[in-house]
Amino acid sequence: MHTVFVGHLIIFYIQQILHERRFPVSNLDLATRLSCTYISRAMATASQVKGGTTLLLIDVQKDFHPGGSLAIDSASEDAERITNIIRRSLKESTSIDRLVATMDSHHKLHIAHPKFWLSGADNEPPPPFTIISSRDIKTGKWKPRPNLKLPVGKDLVNGSLMNSQYDKEGNLDLVQYCIEYTSALEKKGRFQLCIWPEHCLIGTEGHQLVTNVQEAMDEWSDVTGGNIEFIMKGENLLTEMYSALQAEVPISSATSYNQNFLNSLRQSERLYIVGQAMSHCVHYTTRDIVAKWPKSERHKICVITDCMSPVPSFEKDAEKFLQFLKDNGVKTCLAADVK
Ligand SMILES: [Zn+2]
Numbered sequence: 001m002h003t004v005f006v007g008h009l010i011i012f013y014i015q016q017i018l019h020e021r022r023f024p025v026s027n028l029d030l031a032t033r034l035s036c037t038y039i040s041r042a043m044a045t046a047s048q049v050k051g052g053t054t055l056l057l058i059d060v061q062k063d064f065h066p067g068g069s070l071a072i073d074s075a076s077e078d079a080e081r082i083t084n085i086i087r088r089s090l091k092e093s094t095s096i097d098r099l100v101a102t103m104d105s106h107h108k109l110h111i112a113h114p115k116f117w118l119s120g121a122d123n124e125p126p127p128p129f130t131i132i133s134s135r136d137i138k139t140g141k142w143k144p145r146p147n148l149k150l151p152v153g154k155d156l157v158n159g160s161l162m163n164s165q166y167d168k169e170g171n172l173d174l175v176q177y178c179i180e181y182t183s184a185l186e187k188k189g190r191f192q193l194c195i196w197p198e199h200c201l202i203g204t205e206g207h208q209l210v211t212n213v214q215e216a217m218d219e220w221s222d223v224t225g226g227n228i229e230f231i232m233k234g235e236n237l238l239t240e241m242y243s244a245l246q247a248e249v250p251i252s253s254a255t256s257y258n259q260n261f262l263n264s265l266r267q268s269e270r271l272y273i274v275g276q277a278m279s280h281c282v283h284y285t286t287r288d289i290v291a292k293w294p295k296s297e298r299h300k301i302c303v304i305t306d307c308m309s310p311v312p313s314f315e316k317d318a319e320k321f322l323q324f325l326k327d328n329g330v331k332t333c334l335a336a337d338v339k
Helices: 002-022 027-043 075-091 134-138 174-188 211-224 259-266 281-291 295-300 315-327
Strands: 053-058 098-104 117-119 142-144 229-233 270-275 301-304 331-333
Touching: 053 075, 053 281, 075 211, 075 270, 098 211, 098 281, 134 142, 134 174, 142 174, 259 281, 270 281, 281 301, 281 315, 295 301, 315 331
Parallel strands: 053 098, 053 270, 098 229, 270 301, 301 331
Antiparallel strands: 117 142
16 A cells, blocks of 8 residues: 555655656746735735625515515516526626615514504404504503513613613513503504514514525625625514614614614615515615615615515505605606616
8 A cells, every 4th residue: 555655655756756847947937836825815805895886685584575474566577576686697787786785584472563563452462453552551451471581691681771770680561562662653653553464483484585596696706706695683572673774663782773884875876675564674774774874865865666565555655655765856767777
C-alpha cells in the first residue's frame, strides 16, 4: 500500500517538472496570477445596496392564500403577478435591487385570537370576527383567560407607554391591561379589537411565504447575490400589528415606530409595494411609511394594485386606502407597469 502511494507521488512530481518545462511560468504570468488574486479578493467585499429599486412584499404568506386559515380568494392571482415581477427582473432589463418581506408572526394565544378569551356567560372562546370593546371587558361579557402564562424573562409591556405594568413578581393584571388596551385602540379610532381565525402561527405551514413567490425570491437571491430582508411583525402577543412599522397600540420599544426600517426603505430610489391584505396590513404599513416620507419624494413610492386584495367583506377599507393614496400624492400602478 505504502509503496503504491510513494510511486504515485514520484509520477506526480515528474509530470509537474515536465509541465513546467513545456509551459514555463514567466514573470508576466506571475504578475497576472497575483493581480487576479488581488481582484478576486476585492470583488468578494460584501456591499449594501444604495438607491435602486426595492420591492416590499407585505405578508405574502400561505395563511392569506387559498387553503390558508384567513384566505383571500384572489390572493393566488396576486401572488402569480408578484412572481412574474421578480422573474421578469432577472430576464429583462428591469432590475429589483432589494426584496424586503414582512412576515405576520403570531403566537396561538395572541390577543386577537379566539383562545385568548372566554365568554363571561359560558366560558367559551369567541368565534372569529367577534368585536370585543373595552365595555365588553368591563361588564364581563368577554374576559381574558385566567391561566395565561407570559414568556419568562421577557417583559412584553415595558417603558412608560402603558399604565399597566408587570409587578415585582413579574405578573400582569390582565383584565386591567385588556381594558386599557382596548380603550387605547378605540381612542385611536382605526379599529376595535377584532378576533381573527388563528393565522400565521410561528413555525406552522401557514406562516410560510406562498410557494411560487418563495421560489422566485430564492432564484433572485441565487442570481443576484441579494439577500431577502425579513421583517417580523406581530410576535408580541399582547398587541396587534397590522402595520409592519408599529403596533396599533405600542406597548414596548420593540412595538413602537421602527424608524430604522423606514430609514432603510428611504434609501430606495423607487419603492414598489405589494402583498396582503389591501384592507389591513398593506393599507396600514403604507400609511405609516407615507406619514414619515418627505412629501417631495413621494413620487418614489408606487403601490401595485393588482398584486393585493382586501380581506373578504372589508372591500370598503381597500377603497379608503386608494383614496388615502390619491389624497397624499402616492402613485398606483399595475404589475405590467414595473419597468
Ligand atoms: Zn395577523
